Amino acid sequence: MTAPGRVGASPNRVGGIGRVTGAQAYLADLRVDALHARLVTLDVARARILGVDASAALALPGVHLVMTAADLPQPVPRFGPQREDRPVLAAGETTYHGEPVALVVADTKDLAERAAALVRVDHEPLPAVFTLEGALAPGAPLVQDPASRPGDPLATTNVLKEHRVGWGDVDAQAARAHVIVEGTWTFPMVTQFAIEPHAFMAAPDGDGVAVWSTIQHPNWLQRVIAGMLRMPLSKVRVHAPDPGGGFGGKQHAKYEPAVVFAALRLGRPVRLVLTLEETFQAVRRAACETHVRTGFAEDGRILFQDVAADYLIGAYTDIADRVVGKGSYPAAGPYNVPAVRIVARSVLSHTVPSTAFRGFGNPQVNWAVESALDEGARFLGIDRLELRLRNLARRGDRFIPFDTPCDGDWADVVRVAAERAGWGTPLPEGHGRGIAFGIKSGPTTGLSYSIVRLLVDGSVVVYAGTSDMGQGARTVLAQVAAHELGAPLDWVTVVMGDTAIVPYDQQTSASRSTVLMGNAVLDACRKLQAQLASMAARVHGVDEAAVSVDEGVVTLPDGRELTPLEVLKAGLGRLGGELIGVGESRKDAEPDHPLGGAPAFFEFNCTVIEAHVDEETGDITIDRHVTVSDVGKALNPLQVRMQDEGAAIMGLGHTLMEQYLFDGTGRIRNLGAIDYRIPTSMDLPLVVESEAVEHRDGPGPYGAKGMSEGALLCVAPAVASAVHEATGATIRALPLSPERVWHALQARGSDAR
Amino acid sequence: MLIELVVNGAPRAIAVEPHHTLLDVLRDDLGLTGTKECCLVGECGACTVLLDGRIVDACLVLGVEADGLEVRTVEGLARPDGTLSALQAAFLDKGAVQCGFCIPGQLVSAQALLDEHPHPSRDEIEEGLAGNLCRCACYEQIFEAVEAAAAGGPSDIDATPLAHATGARDTGSRSVEEGLDQ
Numbered sequence: 001m002t003a004p005g006r007v008g009a010s011p012n013r014v015g016g017i018g019r020v021t022g023a024q025a026y027l028a029d030l031r032v033d034a035l036h037a038r039l040v041t042l043d044v045a046r047a048r049i050l051g052v053d054a055s056a057a058l059a060l061p062g063v064h065l066v067m068t069a070a071d072l073p074q075p076v077p078r079f080g081p082q083r084e085d086r087p088v089l090a091a092g093e094t095t096y097h098g099e100p101v102a103l104v105v106a107d108t109k110d111l112a113e114r115a116a117a118l119v120r121v122d123h124e125p126l127p128a129v130f131t132l133e134g135a136l137a138p139g140a141p142l143v144q145d146p147a148s149r150p151g152d153p154l155a156t157t158n159v160l161k162e163h164r165v166g167w168g169d170v171d172a173q174a175a176r177a178h179v180i181v182e183g184t185w186t187f188p189m190v191t192q193f194a195i196e197p198h199a200f201m202a203a204p205d206g207d208g209v210a211v212w213s214t215i216q217h218p219n220w221l222q223r224v225i226a227g228m229l230r231m232p233l234s235k236v237r238v239h240a241p242d243p244g245g246g247f248g249g250k251q252h253a254k255y256e257p258a259v260v261f262a263a264l265r266l267g268r269p270v271r272l273v274l275t276l277e278e279t280f281q282a283v284r285r286a287a288c289e290t291h292v293r294t295g296f297a298e299d300g301r302i303l304f305q306d307v308a309a310d311y312l313i314g315a316y317t318d319i320a321d322r323v324v325g326k327g328s329y330p331a332a333g334p335y336n337v338p339a340v341r342i343v344a345r346s347v348l349s350h351t352v353p354s355t356a357f358r359g360f361g362n363p364q365v366n367w368a369v370e371s372a373l374d375e376g377a378r379f380l381g382i383d384r385l386e387l388r389l390r391n392l393a394r395r396g397d398r399f400i401p402f403d404t405p406c407d408g409d410w411a412d413v414v415r416v417a418a419e420r421a422g423w424g425t426p427l428p429e430g431h432g433r434g435i436a437f438g439i440k441s442g443p444t445t446g447l448s449y450s451i452v453r454l455l456v457d458g459s460v461v462v463y464a465g466t467s468d469m470g471q472g473a474r475t476v477l478a479q480v481a482a483h484e485l486g487a488p489l490d491w492v493t494v495v496m497g498d499t500a501i502v503p504y505d506q507q508t509s510a511s512r513s514t515v516l517m518g519n520a521v522l523d524a525c526r527k528l529q530a531q532l533a534s535m536a537a538r539v540h541g542v543d544e545a546a547v548s549v550d551e552g553v554v555t556l557p558d559g560r561e562l563t564p565l566e567v568l569k570a571g572l573g574r575l576g577g578e579l580i581g582v583g584e585s586r587k588d589a590e591p592d593h594p595l596g597g598a599p600a601f602f603e604f605n606c607t608v609i610e611a612h613v614d615e616e617t618g619d620i621t622i623d624r625h626v627t628v629s630d631v632g633k634a635l636n637p638l639q640v641r642m643q644d645e646g647a648a649i650m651g652l653g654h655t656l657m658e659q660y661l662f663d664g665t666g667r668i669r670n671l672g673a674i675d676y677r678i679p680t681s682m683d684l685p686l687v688v689e690s691e692a693v694e695h696r697d698g699p700g701p702y703g704a705k706g707m708s709e710g711a712l713l714c715v716a717p718a719v720a721s722a723v724h725e726a727t728g729a730t731i732r733a734l735p736l737s738p739e740r741v742w743h744a745l746q747a748r749g750s751d752a753r
Numbered sequence: 754m755l756i757e758l759v760v761n762g763a764p765r766a767i768a769v770e771p772h773h774t775l776l777d778v779l780r781d782d783l784g785l786t787g788t789k790e791c792c793l794v795g796e797c798g799a800c801t802v803l804l805d806g807r808i809v810d811a812c813l814v815l816g817v818e819a820d821g822l823e824v825r826t827v828e829g830l831a832r833p834d835g836t837l838s839a840l841q842a843a844f845l846d847k848g849a850v851q852c853g854f855c856i857p858g859q860l861v862s863a864q865a866l867l868d869e870h871p872h873p874s875r876d877e878i879e880e881g882l883a884g885n886l887c888r889c890a891c892y893e894q895i896f897e898a899v900e901a902a903a904a905g906g907p908s909d910i911d912a913t914p915l916a917h918a919t920g921a922r923d924t925g926s927r928s929v930e931e932g933l934d935q
Contacts, residue, residue, distance in 0.1 A: 019853030022787015029786035244854025470852030649890035673796035
């Protein structure tokens with residue numbers, strides 16, 4: 001039995017009490033005497049800005065500022081994690097529906113809203129591209145000025161970048177293939193829809209600036225603001241209160257720079273809380289069209305994968321091109337495939353800039369490639385599970401030849417999932433099962449520092465720059481410290497989200513924090529243990545090398561066991577004080593690697609779905625959803641379950657119901673919660689089961705791997721596979737809305753498969 | 754306009770703008786920020802409160818409509834002695850809280866459900882919480898929490914700020930005098 005609060009136990013969430021009493025202060029809850037800002041946007045996809053008349057807005061008493069690009073340093077500052085292409089405010093042209101033209105600042109929310117409506121933007125609509133077909137058509141309007149892409153042979157197209165990876169001879173394998181499956185699968189534009197809309201605040205702070213943001217990466221934001229203002233990093237203080245959900249959408253800066261410029265200009269705090277509609281116009285996932293050719297031998301061995309994926313990214317790069325490159329890279333899946341050719345393109349369009357979203361570009365291609373495996377299995381008459389197992393990489397296999405070898409016992413994961421789901425057992429009439437495997441590369445680089453202070457009374461303060469956006473990082477990091485230092489969990493405080501206090505952390509993304517920040521906290525704790533050993537040796541006059549410290553027990557050479565507190569009391573003496581450990585966890589870049597570094601771990605998941613379909617309406621009922629992940633070690637098993645089941649249900653969103661809809665001019669038609677549906681308590685599978693396979697074989701503390709994205713990867717192909725088994729209908733487009741399924745049911749018979 | 758209402762048991766008289774919603778009044782005028790703002794169209798349920806015992810989306814009710822009524826928000830769910838209600842405690846025990854942003858609304862809806870059906874079926878729970886979106890999708894754990902709360906079991910989790918400082922653990926701290934020798 002694991003002691004409460006230690007690693008492997010599931011204590012109540014650290015910070016949980018504030019979340020059930022309403023005391024937890026999210027950014028919009030902070031009581032700060034700030035002016036209120038509001039965005040001015042245009043109801044068109046793309047327009048040339050001819051002039052802005054703010055006189056009526058500024059005539060309202062209490063309106064302090066209507067800031068446009070003209071009020072900013074010239075040329076208008078631009079920023080972005082990959083390319084600095086996003087202007088602080090629209091510069092000359094709006095390039096997507098919702099791009100802000102101006103920021104209005106007033107005494108109250110009401111006034112800011114009224115004033116924003118009074119700002120007249122004289123504009124001329126311009127032709128826009130908002131589909132892959134439109135963006136790739138010859139002569140299509142260019143989303144970005146070719147001059148901004150010097151030396152780039154693709155600069156006169158809307159293809160921002162082409163990513164190629166592969167090995168083996170695809171053509172030679174194709175010549176000997178027994179069966180080749182070929183098809184195109186589409187994945188819609190969906191949005192993160194954190195329940196907390198994005199919010200930002202800024203204020204002059206002595207000779208610097210303070211910025212508050214719902215951001216996942218406070219240190220990235222600090223760098224963006226400091227660079228733009230040419231201030232030392234030390235003069236930019238980023239406060240990042242725990243976000244109310246992030247899912248990738250809150251990784252990178254959006255409107256913080258505009259709010260900073262406004263606050264510095266006015267010399268007063270300014271806050272901007274987006275509406276949900278504006279949040280939809282700020283972040284989304286890239287849509288994707290994936291063309292797959294998969295060749296099989298007669299015995300089901302995969303001979304080649306030939307994958308061409310076009311991702312529809314937005315008007316500015318954000319982190320989207322990295323999503324495309326990294327997300328498509330493992331497109332051949334967790335299988336040993338002798339020949340692979342993957343070509344993925346980032347296609348610019350006049351749409352909301354796409355950014356990171358749980359799964360980071362993998363769900364789009366996994367939907368296609370796993371579906372192709374299903375079709376191959378059917379042609380060959382081989383069980384879908386069996387076909388996958390025949391090809392599945394085993395531990396140590398270099399399934400991507402130049403990369404991290406298979407780092408788990410993935411067949412065990414599959415076995416657990418299959419047993420739980422009763423794979424192969426008879427089903428009720430009209431029901432079908434589907435299965436899919438999924439893989440995602442973990443972080444390719446990383447740098448996390450942590451400071452851990454062991455105070456004189458044995459309590460502990462952990463400083464960690466991770467953002468706890470719901471994944472429970474605060475709890476897990478506290479558990480690590482409690483475990484190593486022998487403190488009760490509620491004597492551990494984890495300080496996050498303030499760049500003036502908390503040491504540098506690269507980012508909270510790629511399921512990295514338990515591994516990378518966890519290792520930094522562990523390193524700091526181990527250094528504290530060494531200090532305790534040294535202190536105990538000094539106090540008791542024994543050889544330091546003979547003192548051991550393990551999980552909060554200090555053992556002297558004669559076998560006497562002391563608590564850290566006993567050592568501290570004697571060792572610190574009358575002045576008191578504390579011990580300070582500084583931990584570091586680093587994963588350096590590898591310049592020659594296609595991704596800039598080999599992944600620290602793989603997230604592997606197997607999902608099995610049982611479903612049936614209402615033949616009258618096309619409505620899918622998920623009878624059972626089994627999701628099993630390789631997590632290395634569950635530091636907090638309940639949180640692991642919450643994360644995986646949450647990811648599974650989030651995956652049902654893009655599988656069954658979610659998508660942006662556009663009108664004929666590129667405006668989003670379904671902004672907001674009424675017309676954009678996400679899973680509710682009424683949309684759940686009848687049974688959800690999750691399990692974590694733990695072989696303590698990850699690079700994180702106690703063998704942990706990152707997790708919580710894997711469970712999202714397999715949902716769509718597994719559901720479509722179950723629908724096919726239940727109905728015989730083949731569907732290659734998401735979401736599997738009742739309308740789409742109904743049409744597919746009508747088309748059966750004409751479908752050769 | 755001056756309105757009088759009872760908020761979490763305390764009578765309040767407050768001047769409100771006639772076009773402000775109850776959500777605006779709670780958050781901006783009364784400083785009760787536990788009730789959250791998200792969709793503002795009555796779909797997400799983050800702003801769910803009890804108005805005279807009935808669940809409403811505070812974003813769809815004008816502040817003036819609450820005149821003379823009793824409002825209960827997430828801040829009013831804990832017991833008078835500061836301990837968490839059985840429902841709040843169950844949300845923590847069952848792992849029903851991830852980011853937490855939707856949780857105030859979930860708790861208020863669940864409390865209303867339990868007030869009406871002390872032992873709800875799974876279907877009744879799903880139906881009762883259908884108006885509260887959770888993007889972390891902790892639904893299963895939320896259902897389990899509601900069932901656990903319905904099954905009883907008093908909470909002993911103290912929500913008051915210094916609750917955890919009262920532990921009778923040897924802290925190793927020395928007397929004040931000792932610390933003053935400089």
